Amino acid sequence: MFGYYFKLGLRSLRRNPLLTALMVLTLAVGVAASVSTLTILHMMSGDPIPEKSNRLLVPRFDNGPLDGWAPGDEPSDVQMSYPDVANLLKSGQGERRTALFGIAGPLEPPRKDMPAFISSGMAPTRDFFAMFDVPFLHGQAWTEADDARAADVVVLGRAMAEQLFGDADPVGKQVRLMGSPFTVAGVIDHWNPRPRYYKLVGGNTFGDADDFFIPFATAIRHEADNNGGMNCSSKREPGYAGLLASECTWLQFWFETRSATDRRDLQAWLDNYAGEQRKLGRFKRNVPARLYDVMEWMEELKIVDNDNKLSVWLAFGFLTLCLVNTIGLLLAKFSVRASEIGVRRALGASRREIFRQFLIETGVVGLAGGVLGLVLSFGALALIGMQGKEVAAMARMDWQMLTMTFVLSVAAAVLAGLLPTWRACQVTPAIQLKSQ
Amino acid sequence: MLRMTNLSKVYRTHMIETHALRGFEIDVREGEFVTVTGPSGSGKTSFLNIAGLLEEFTAGDYILDGVNVKGLDDNARSRLRNEKLGFIFQGFNLIPDLSLFDNVDVPLRYRGFNASERKRRIDDALTKVGLASRMKHYPAELSGGQQQRVAIARALAGSPKLLLADEPTGNLDTQMARGVMELLEEINAAGTTILMVTHDPELAVRTTRNVHIIDGQVSDLVRKTPSLAQTPVTA
Secondary structure, three states: OHHHHHHHHHHHHHOOHHHHHHHHHHHHHHHHHHHHHHHHHHHHHOOOOOOOOOOEEEEEOOOOOOOOOOOOOOOOOOOEOHHHHHHHHHHOOOOEEEEEEEEEEEEEOOOOOOOOEEEEEEEOOOHHHHHOOOOEEEEOOOOHHHHHOOOOEEEEOHHHHHHHHOOOOOOOOEEEEOOEEEEEEEEEOOOOOOOOHHHOOOOOOOOOOOOEEOOHHHHHHOOOOOOOOOEOOOOOOOHHHHHHHOOOEOEEEEEEOOOOOHHHHHHHHHHHHHHHHHHOOOOOOOOOOEEEEHHHHHHHOOOOOHHHHHHHHHHHHHHHHHHHHHHHHHHHHHHOOHHHHHHHHHOOOOHHHHHHHHHHHHHHHHHHHHHHHHHHHHHHHHHHHOOOHHHHHHOOOOHHHHHHHHHHHHHHHHHHHHHHHHHHHOOOHHHHHHOO | OEEEEEEEEEEEOOOOEEEEEEEEEEEEOOOOEEEEEOOOOOOHHHHHHHHOOOOOOOEEEEEEOOEEOOOOOHHHHHHHHHHHEEEEOOOOOOOOOOOHHHHHHHHHHHHOOOHHHHHHHHHHHHHHOOOHHHOOOOHHHOOHHHHHHHHHHHHHHOOOOEEEEEOOOOOOOHHHHHHHHHHHHHHHHOOOEEEEEOOOHHHHHHOOEEEEEEOOEEOOOOOOOHHHOOOOOOO
């Protein structure tokens, strides 16, 4: 009977075309408002690496001074000092681990006709590429030996590689970075997760992909400046060596554990490490070490701010208003169908069948609203995207949101249809048939 | 086919009680063509609605083709209505945005017949009423008499045991009314029991039996036609 009722629903769209158009438009506008705000929230807050997001963990210590600290306070800093990062890299904890910081500097193309230009990149360890499932177009990540001896090797982003070498495979070729020749080890394929969850501190959260990656140790050896935030709450000696020895926090760190249950072991190790550092007098504050997985870290750093959440609530409030309107329109549409309901009841339709028929009809209205809502959503997202490049990157609809549009529209219509449909079922056939 | 015993129907509001039927007794045998007459407000329509399972009764018993309908839920009543009854209304009650084919299809859909069976039955029913060639037309494209024929085809398509007709010729001119009446007589002759409410005394005398209702009760007016004279009939 579903097919029969669906066909009747389609036919019913043509009846009272004005009323139908109003209903479809009302639903579509409400759905478009909800879907476009939800799309942005979804792009901002969705799990960027669902298959392992609970195994990628950010450790957090508090190496701040006793001033301004009260027992019970949580760690106040979101980055780490070099001594801690160096210790964690040596720890052998987790299956993989990487420190990282942003770097920027002049990049000299191999072609003499191209001028040098400033580009931005990252300095992680080799593990970074496997930890974050980075796809390679050419070559591969540098080796562990490269990490160990701080070799001058570079992995290029695809856009940068094409800019420098065209379509050719540049593996083994050289580019000059920070005044030294670096050998290209690999080229990353299209990879630009948004938000850039692997480096959420230091801006550019929704920005473009990195131009290049060099080993963490190499960046340190070259005394590369940190292209990001730094927090120094105690005295430091001058120079790069002073920075490395200081308690300034400017680095980020990730562990990957073999399984989610290994997190407990890692936590125990970190607690132990923090205890040791307190004994050594490095850590002044008695703050437990913390661990965050990807989603917890995004939540902790408030990647999705309250304005985004509020706009979604407002949009859904608007959708509710649209639904109330749709209920009224459906009541009007169904009220003129009383005689048809009477006839169908007389001819053998139970109340349940009438309920099904009219609910499926509202579902068809919902589908039509979904189609128009989708068009309007694309329009709304295009408008939102015109506000800037970062916003444009968020204002893209994926298949999940596409499906969501239809589900939302049909669900909204069916919800709005419940009362009118229930009323339709209550039609007393005897009265309707006689009143013809 | 249809037996009501000591049946009553009371409409209650918070102010008053109205007895539409009281101590109502009727026994319609298979193959009969019974007309129901009576003044306005006598209970004809209540009787027809109860007979058609469109309304519940207050007390008494009602056996329809061997099934005691008392206490049946909406699903069971709907199924019974679909399988055993056919309806013809004064106002035709065709669904305006369905073609004739689709109108006749409605009860067959609820019966759950497959597509080929439904098509065969629709063809047969529309052929029987002489409108097979217009099955793709819509009700508004037909005259009143033709619309009533479609309604008859719709009522017949499910091969009901009992046809309930509520003033089927009330909205038709004399010629069209005669045509519809002849069609009903043909259907009755082919074996379908018919129960028809009418105001028209001329029609009443043409049928097997006339049941006259006054004040919610059956009066003792009984007519017999020669064709069924051997069947003892009591109202």
